[in-house]
Amino acid sequence: MVTMKNLKALNIILWIAQIILAGMFIMAGFMKSITPIEQLSASLPWTKDVPVGLVRFIGISEFLGALGLILPSLLRIKPILTPVAALGIIAIMVMAAFFHITRAEFSGVAFTLMLALVAAFIGWGRWKKVPIQEKS
Numbered sequence: 001m002v003t004m005k006n007l008k009a010l011n012i013i014l015w016i017a018q019i020i021l022a023g024m025f026i027m028a029g030f031m032k033s034i035t036p037i038e039q040l041s042a043s044l045p046w047t048k049d050v051p052v053g054l055v056r057f058i059g060i061s062e063f064l065g066a067l068g069l070i071l072p073s074l075l076r077i078k079p080i081l082t083p084v085a086a087l088g089i090i091a092i093m094v095m096a097a098f099f100h101i102t103r104a105e106f107s108g109v110a111f112t113l114m115l116a117l118v119a120a121f122i123g124w125g126r127w128k129k130v131p132i133q134e135k136s
Contacts, residue, residue: 065092
């Protein structure tokens with residue numbers, strides 16, 4: 001049985017997940033967007049093997065996805081964009097997992113898929129269970 005207390009708890013858990021995931025993607029996206037590739041490749045070796053434009057595109061996509069996890073819900077302006085942003089992050093993480101598998105870089109695949117699962121939880125929660133109401 002779903003109670004108001006359960007929904008309130010789920011809402012709090014969703015906000016915590018949104019903030020943590022957004023924080024991670026803001027940092028990762030910002031780093032991939034502006035850090036010189038030579039410097040970035042020290043911590044992310046794959047960045048030296050793909051076009052610079054792709055690294056920047058991934059960074060910008062991650063950064064914007066992170067903003068989408070927080071701002072629409074926080075401002076209550078088009079909050080439906082929060083689960084849409086979560087879907088975008090899921091897509092980025094699934095593609096990243098496949099990319100790393102093809103390169104036999106298995107160490108980060110589990111973490112990448114875990115991030116996709118957190119994004120899926122946020123998307124499900126904000127779409128079905130505890131949607132944020134748009135400002136009237």
